[in-house]
Amino acid sequence: MADKNVTAEDLAKKMREVSVAEFFEKNRHLLGYENPSKSLLTIVKELVDNSLDAANEAGIGPTIKISIKQLEEDRFKITAEDNGPGIVEEKLSLAFGKLLYGSKFHRLRQSRGTQGIGVSGAILYCQLTTGKATKVISSTGKAIHEIELMIDVMKNEPKIISHKEEKNPDKWHGIKIVMEAEGRYTEGKQSVLEYIKQSAVANPNAKIIYDGPNGKTTFDKVTNEMPVQPQEIKPHPYGVEIGILRRMISTSSSRNMTGFLTSDFSRVGRGSALEMCKVAKIDAGKKPQILDHSETERLYKAMQTVKLMSPPTNVLSPLGEKLIEEGLKKEVEAEFFVAVSRSPAVYRGNPFQVEVGIAYGGKLPLDSTAQLMRFANKVPLLYHQSDCATAEAVVDTDWKRYGFSQSSGSLPQGPMIVLIHFASVWVPYTSEGKQAIADYPEIIKEMKLALQEAGRRLSIYVRNKNKMRDKHMRRQIFERYIPEVAESLHKLTGKDKKKIIEELEVITKKNVKLEEEKENGEGNKEEA
Amino acid sequence: MAKETKKRLEQLGGKVVDEISKKENPSIDIPIRSLANTVYDPKTRQIKLGDKVSKRYFLNVAHAKSFMQTLLVAAATKELVDGGAHTSLRDLFYMLKRTLPNSEENTFDDQSESDPVIVDLEVALDVLREQLNLNADIRGRVVGNVTVEDRGDEINWGKMGSGGWAIPSNMEEVKFNKVKADYILVIEKNAAFERLHEDKFWQNQNCILVTTQGQAARGTRRLIQRLSTEHKLPVYVFTDADSYGWYIYSVIKFGSISLAHVSDRLGTPNAKFLGLTLSDIEEFELEKFTIKAEEVDLKRAEEMLKYEWFQAPEWQRELKLMLQKKYKAELESLSGKGLKFVTEKYLPKKIKNKEFLP
Numbered sequence: 001m002a003d004k005n006v007t008a009e010d011l012a013k014k015m016r017e018v019s020v021a022e023f024f025e026k027n028r029h030l031l032g033y034e035n036p037s038k039s040l041l042t043i044v045k046e047l048v049d050n051s052l053d054a055a056n057e058a059g060i061g062p063t064i065k066i067s068i069k070q071l072e073e074d075r076f077k078i079t080a081e082d083n084g085p086g087i088v089e090e091k092l093s094l095a096f097g098k099l100l101y102g103s104k105f106h107r108l109r110q111s112r113g114t115q116g117i118g119v120s121g122a123i124l125y126c127q128l129t130t131g132k133a134t135k136v137i138s139s140t141g142k143a144i145h146e147i148e149l150m151i152d153v154m155k156n157e158p159k160i161i162s163h164k165e166e167k168n169p170d171k172w173h174g175i176k177i178v179m180e181a182e183g184r185y186t187e188g189k190q191s192v193l194e195y196i197k198q199s200a201v202a203n204p205n206a207k208i209i210y211d212g213p214n215g216k217t218t219f220d221k222v223t224n225e226m227p228v229q230p231q232e233i234k235p236h237p238y239g240v241e242i243g244i245l246r247r248m249i250s251t252s253s254s255r256n257m258t259g260f261l262t263s264d265f266s267r268v269g270r271g272s273a274l275e276m277c278k279v280a281k282i283d284a285g286k287k288p289q290i291l292d293h294s295e296t297e298r299l300y301k302a303m304q305t306v307k308l309m310s311p312p313t314n315v316l317s318p319l320g321e322k323l324i325e326e327g328l329k330k331e332v333e334a335e336f337f338v339a340v341s342r343s344p345a346v347y348r349g350n351p352f353q354v355e356v357g358i359a360y361g362g363k364l365p366l367d368s369t370a371q372l373m374r375f376a377n378k379v380p381l382l383y384h385q386s387d388c389a390t391a392e393a394v395v396d397t398d399w400k401r402y403g404f405s406q407s408s409g410s411l412p413q414g415p416m417i418v419l420i421h422f423a424s425v426w427v428p429y430t431s432e433g434k435q436a437i438a439d440y441p442e443i444i445k446e447m448k449l450a451l452q453e454a455g456r457r458l459s460i461y462v463r464n465k466n467k468m469r470d471k472h473m474r475r476q477i478f479e480r481y482i483p484e485v486a487e488s489l490h491k492l493t494g495k496d497k498k499k500i501i502e503e504l505e506v507i508t509k510k511n512v513k514l515e516e517e518k519e520n521g522e523g524n525k526e527e528a
Numbered sequence: 529m530a531k532e533t534k535k536r537l538e539q540l541g542g543k544v545v546d547e548i549s550k551k552e553n554p555s556i557d558i559p560i561r562s563l564a565n566t567v568y569d570p571k572t573r574q575i576k577l578g579d580k581v582s583k584r585y586f587l588n589v590a591h592a593k594s595f596m597q598t599l600l601v602a603a604a605t606k607e608l609v610d611g612g613a614h615t616s617l618r619d620l621f622y623m624l625k626r627t628l629p630n631s632e633e634n635t636f637d638d639q640s641e642s643d644p645v646i647v648d649l650e651v652a653l654d655v656l657r658e659q660l661n662l663n664a665d666i667r668g669r670v671v672g673n674v675t676v677e678d679r680g681d682e683i684n685w686g687k688m689g690s691g692g693w694a695i696p697s698n699m700e701e702v703k704f705n706k707v708k709a710d711y712i713l714v715i716e717k718n719a720a721f722e723r724l725h726e727d728k729f730w731q732n733q734n735c736i737l738v739t740t741q742g743q744a745a746r747g748t749r750r751l752i753q754r755l756s757t758e759h760k761l762p763v764y765v766f767t768d769a770d771s772y773g774w775y776i777y778s779v780i781k782f783g784s785i786s787l788a789h790v791s792d793r794l795g796t797p798n799a800k801f802l803g804l805t806l807s808d809i810e811e812f813e814l815e816k817f818t819i820k821a822e823e824v825d826l827k828r829a830e831e832m833l834k835y836e837w838f839q840a841p842e843w844q845r846e847l848k849l850m851l852q853k854k855y856k857a858e859l860e861s862l863s864g865k866g867l868k869f870v871t872e873k874y875l876p877k878k879i880k881n882k883e884f885l886p
Contacts, residue, residue: 478587493545504548
């Protein structure tokens with residue numbers, strides 16, 4: 001002990017509960033606010049994701065306006081407006097001014113965010129870096145409410161600075177947020193613009209207008225079709241973690257173990273429930289709320305050993321092959337597009353679905369490695385690509401089979417963008433930053449199967465294209481060389497150059513025609 | 529000679545023109561140059577090209593360009609021969625390099641494209657590069673009691689000072705006016721050559737001294753071959769005792785794999801190997817002057833063990849000795865026995881007793 005004057009009592013005085021907001025203040029790097037440029041991107045990401053979710057859930061085709069104005073070297077004003085359902089007045093300040101408050105945290109369902117930190121985290125970041133309050137304007141179609149709020153860090157409570165109510169003759173509905181934050185603006189691979197562009201690819205029913213420091217860009221919608229609404233499911237015993245199990249036990253309203261297991265989990269019938277209790281040596285009639293620590297642990301282990309059906313998989317909301325192609329088409333200038341949606345599969349009791357799209361050729365750079373666009377539940381992932389299951393799956397796929405060169409351990413070479421969408425009720429991120437998907441074997445396998453199918457379809461296109469080019473080249477090559485050949489022959493033999501050219505042209509035409517007929521006649525039998 | 533070359537170039541063009549006028553897909557026959565198409569003829573003791581021929585067609589996407597390139601080189605060399613002008617391989621590349629009209633394609637992108645076409649043409653026409661008026665590298669020197677005529681100049685090899693006469697790349701037109709010698713001694717290294725020259729070895733022994741300065745250039749090989757056949761002179765080769773030195777000897781004697789098609793004009797099958805052998809090291813007690821053999825030396829020796837032209841028991845013994853002892857020795861190691869040991873003891877003894885390897 002270095003300081004003998006400190007007593008246990010002194011220490012106890014210093015101990016107190018740490019509020020979530022206070023925790024965030026000290027650990028903001030965990031939530032995407034580790035440097036000025038990433039912070040700005042994270043703010044935009046939270047705003048865009050929220051707006052897309054809100055509008056889609058309400059069955060409204062989203063129209064989102066994002067604007068970023070540079071106020072000073074390192075200070076920006078960010079405005080976001082959507083046409084979603086808005087938030088009722090009573091919940092408005094709580095929804096934005098309290099961390100871990102939201103509609104998404106308590107359910108198992110495919111959605112963009114899950115933690116309930118999202119926009120309130122952004123508000124807290126603004127407050128920490130600029131000291132300014134955030135303005136939130138909301139309407140559900142009735143009156144328009146405008147509040148200015150800050151977050152009381154110690155209490156994790158909203159602090160309303162001002163509240164105005166206005167009439168709404170146009171029946172506008174939606175949310176508008178105006179905030180001021182410290183940041184750094186860049187445009188490149190990991191930037192606000194790239195995030196919005198990729199969001200537009202994954203949300204072809206959304207119109208996004210972006211007004212940034214370097215000008216205005218509009219990302220139009222290409223469809224009015226609304227995505228299928230994902231269904232909420234109960235956790236499957238194979239996917240539940242012990243911490244979550246404890247929480248479920250303590251909040252359960254069931255009176256006995258069989259009731260708890262059959263009603264709070266999916267795919268657990270009376271038979272399986274009794275078997276679990278037997279394996280765990282727990283009385284099936286026991287009240288779940290009074291299970292002790294070791295009983296919970298035994299139950300957790302028992303749940304993994306009992307044979308169960310896979311969870312229902314028709315609960316996800318994939319993009320679909322058609323919309324992946326259209327999403328890519330509108331944002332990528334390429335000549336060929338292909339998309340593959342796999343059927344849903346299961347990892348650790350969680351249903352998931354993998355989709356792959358490839359854009360090839362056109363204006364994409366010829367001699368660089370393929371670009372990877374990653375999405376988890378329709379949210380673009382821009383950081384930590386090399387740690388992500390998507391990158392591992394692309395690298396592990398043998399692209400040489402589809403006519404692309406690829407050095408070992410790398411992405412394939414060629415003018416292409418590879419899109420991978422991972423949809424699941426629970427996305428296994430590798431870290432809090434939520435930027436990379438963990439490499440469960442089931443996930444990698446599904447991704448590789450989708451990539452292989454897309455690769456096969458792409459290779460057919462590329463092969464046909466090369467065949468056409470060869471045909472064209474053949475004629476061109478011969479015609480290009482004829483004058484040189486004739487000139488050389490003239491020098492060697494003294495024979496008339498013009499006559500040689502004429503004769504060579506006749507032979508060439510005849511030969512090219514013959515070859516083409518042969519090709520057409522033989523169809524696909526021709527050697528590759 | 530020039531007339532014959534010209535005739536063959538015209539024949540090559542004539543065949544193509546004939547095929548064109550018969551509305552056939554024109555082609556050029558090129559013998560294949562690869563180890564698989566190389567054979568060793570024990571009777572003539574030469575590495576020779578096999579009879580495999582590839583046809584280069586104009587109307588074939590894969591051949592068209594090299595077909596055109598072959599004719600471009602042929603036409604350019606015909607102009608050289610017609611005008612009596614000579615040029616280097618590099619010059620020829622620049623003479624022919626240009627961008628084809630209405631395209632971004634070059635006739636030749638770099639010299640590594642034109643050099644093989646020249647060898648193709650040598651093989652197809654059965655002429656030497658020098659006969660196409662194309663000069664190769666200049667390397668190799670010679671001294672001796674010999675007078676030659678080269679481009680109208682009379683040159684006495686004995687009066688060229690300490691460096692001797694630099695052997696030109698084209699030995700075809702050189703005329704031997706007076707040759708007074710009992711034998712030719714070919715030395716791998718320039719330093720050893722200068723040592724012998726300084727000691728007036730060629731005057732005392734009545735011989736011609738040639739240094740190849742490493743692997744023998746074509747001009748040097750042609751000079752050795754012409755002197756030995758035209759003047760019936762025995763040839764003795766003197767190299768380092770290692771696989772590379774011995775291979776220099778084998779190229780002089782049998783020819784090389786890459787130039788197998790010209791072995792009959794560049795090879796000297798009667799050449800004998802004088803030294804240095806690893807047996808010499810033992811005989812003259814030079815062990816302390818040896819060097820540790822490198823990995824590459826041993827690998828080369830292993831390859832050479834398998835070559836048909838190294839199957840003589842004496843050579844098998846030397847190569848195996850090297851693999852076993854794992855050392856090699858330079859010519860200079862003989863100086864360990866005294867500066868004059870080479871000229872006064874080693875060489876005279878070897879030559880007098882005819883202690884040669886085949």
